[in-house]
Amino acid sequence: MSEKNRIVLAYSGGLDTSVAIPYLKERTGKDVVAVSLDVGQGGESLETIRQRALACGAVEAYVVDAREEFAKEYCMLALKANASTKASIRWFPPFLVH
Numbered sequence: 001m002s003e004k005n006r007i008v009l010a011y012s013g014g015l016d017t018s019v020a021i022p023y024l025k026e027r028t029g030k031d032v033v034a035v036s037l038d039v040g041q042g043g044e045s046l047e048t049i050r051q052r053a054l055a056c057g058a059v060e061a062y063v064v065d066a067r068e069e070f071a072k073e074y075c076m077l078a079l080k081a082n083a084s085t086k087a088s089i090r091w092f093p094p095f096l097v098h
Contacts, residue, residue: 006031011061013049021056034058039070 007024011017011034021032034053038046046063053061 005029006033006059008033008035009058011036011049011053011058013044013052018052018056021053021058025057031059032057034061036061036063037066037070038063040067 007028007030009017009020009024009032011021013036017034021034024030024032034050034056036046036049036053050061050063
């Protein structure tokens with residue numbers, strides 16, 4: 001198929017995106033290309049995830065090494081901004097605090 005007949009799917013390797021590959025292919029008639037990002041999350045082997053995408057029907061599957069970019073462009077900026085994953089009660093507007 002031509003490139004105009006393709007869908008690129010951000011593929012995690014989980015059940016939802018694994019089911020999405022044949023679903024999209026069936027519903028649209030287009031080939032599905034799976035793309036996974038390695039941001040240093042660990043867990044399953046990225047090669048295993050790539051192979052799973054192909055087994056689910058993706059015509060191509062790519063793993064992009066984005067660890068350095070993620071660390072420099074996102075993590076370091078968050079650290080410099082003193083970002084936190086936990087909300088502080090001091091942040092809430094006065095009308096929300098009783």
